[in-house]
Amino acid sequence: MRWHKRLLAAGVVAAVTFSAAACAGGKVRGAEGTPQPGASQGATGGTADTTFVYVPNLDVVTDWDPASSYSNEIIAMENIYESLTRYNPQTKKAEPRLATAWTTSPDGKTWTFTLRPGVKFHTGKPLDAAAAKAAIERTMKIGEGAAYIWGAVDKIQAKDPTTLVFRLKYPSPIDLIASAGYASYIYDTTAASGDLKKWFGEGHDAGSGPYTVDTWQKGRETELTLKSFDGYWGGWNGPHYTKIDFRVTPELATAWQLLQRGEVSFVQRLNPQLFAQAGATDTVRTSQTPSFQNLLALFNTQSGPLKDVRLRQAVQKAIDYDGLVAALKGAGVAASGLVPDGLLGYTPGRTGRQDLPGAEALLKEAGYGPGGKPLNLTLTYAQGDSDQEVLITLLSAALDKLNVKLTAKPLQWTTQWDQGKAKDPAKRQDIFVMYWYPDYADAYSWFVNVFRSAEPVSFNLSYLKDSGIDKEIDRLPALTATDQAAAEKAYADLQTQIIDDRAAVAVPYVQNYQRAYAASVQGYVDNPAYPNVVFVYDLKPGA
């Protein structure tokens, strides 16, 4: 989740361009979009006949370990690794992936999955129930990233090579959890002779997905390239992309130029103006999908001036929510609380409204505001994210009227996050702006990752420490599985506490995913449960 969000932020900032240019010889062609030789034929071997070029604006890989990976690398990981199931946003259900079928006991505490037979890892070893059990158990044991998703699991049994049984502590939707974008990967735990984590860190993979790591050079523009895995269970008959390049391009305008020139296949995100232009361009297609991703402005509740809850509430009221959505021109919609529409926990009627007199009154009460002491606040946000920039511009202007000076620093994700996690509270920012999206189609992640107290600091960047709130958060998974009405109420109550009473966060908007990709890319469907991921194997390189 945490990595995801950062990845999302980065992706948002940088238009990620997948260049779909098929390249004879395996290189990205700076071409005019003519079909590449081999593009229409199924690649049958390891030769790179067709390359899909994805352009993210931030670095791709921060953690190669499928157990703990929790950031931008999801765009690559989902093409390298597979989970038991995959979430379908149309049916709102989990569908077969490595598991072909599953059943649950009447009490919801035993789940039996039937695994796809004959699947092999990239290491050549068979992916059977024992291997799947070992992978999930390792992920749970390491307990980093999104490993919390397996919290309900008591024990896992491999009955036979194709039967995997989960015994739970409390009822939980394991089919949905197994579809998570993080921590759900099935991988070969015996891939390395030595330290597995170190082996992963060197850029190796042990997945079963259609692609495997070809080259990885941190810091290079084309940071990562993947090649097809010959032994993939889905086979390579019919047209498929056989290579994927990830080309890091921080500037949206540059990404758009690359796409126009046919050098890249897919741009993760453009600004609203470029997106409109893309929609009117023949060689490019666009897709707009409501997302589960919202922007969070996290207020420092532990140190600095915002320790005073009145000042946090004043900043909440200074945000021009309506103006922001208007200026985003389709890239975002109004948020109602922390949970986006479409997920359990979504609470209507919580949309923010700008209230400058209210903000002024709160500031005055604390001794600030017009005529009072000047207030200086620091804010950090994602470098190059033009949507976040609109928020910063509007907020700076509004606060300026209230005698509050906002110093906003655009930073690279790693720098921004490190500063947020600084041990010395004096080094931390007053306001941390980042995107968040769930690990699986459920609202729990916003609460457990962002607002549950945690030491050392990870994504709880409002530094909220409230054992009452922690306790409420811990009740959510079981409530969701057993009593949805009670869960709805718990989510609503928590949002009242976190947003209104403690004023730890403001939610400026929920993002719409606006993708642009080469017209030659066929079969692209955005799946908001896997933010910014393109399942490249499912695409057809067209003429």
Add this chain to the structure above:
Amino acid sequence: MTAPGALAPQLRRTPLRRVAGLDRLALAGGVLLALIVLAALLAPWIAPYPDDGGSATHALDALLPPSGAHWFGTDQVGRDVLSRVLFGARTSLFIAVAVLAVSGVVGVALGVVAGYAGGWLQDVIMRVTDVFLAFPALLLSLALAVVLQPSVTTVIVAIAATWWPWYARLTASVAASVATRGFVDSARCLGVPAPLIVLRHVLPNSLTPVLVQLSLDGGGVILTAAALSYLGLGAHEPTPEWGLMVQQGQTLFTTDWWAVTFPGLAIVLTAFAFNVLGEGLRARLAR
């Protein structure tokens, strides 16, 4: 470099009187600069939407193309670009004047002392100057701006820190030659104290090339300030500043060209005006 003949004995006889003899291009630069200064001074009265130069926003009017109501269009949060360009002139000219004043005073003071005193004092001052000059100017400014909090004051300090050595070196070389001239010797023989000689005789006669250099550098300072703001190290919202406007508008260039083009043109025109005026002054004073 100024010819010996230009080193007239008295300041009151030097630069201003000669402006009348400027060539046409320099004159045009002067007129343009005067207009920009005027626009900056009168911004609150001539800007069509004076509030937009401050903290007003109108998100519903975001990115309107140029029209009768908004000659230069509007930016991402609906502010009138013309108004912000006019108010931006205040920020840019203020930075230019402040940087030139600070670096001019520091540079000339150190330079004239070094040039007149000679010996070890000159060596020390000049070596320090050399150290500063050894850094690429923008890099040093960038480093300073990163360490300090981004603001207009930071920009002024960061640029002035890299600018003064040029004036110090220039003044030192002129002052050294002035110090050997007859009227300085005479003063010394008459028992005039050294500080007085420096102030009364050496300084006034060393100023001409520095004044020319200052006018030439105005454009450079504005460009550097714009660069720092462009990199997010200078002025920040909602301060109207040309470099910041260019930075915010750049991704819109292919779709909403006005948001970046007009502040960009303002930078170009102002830098151009400073340069031709400075060049003209240099040519005139060298005659």
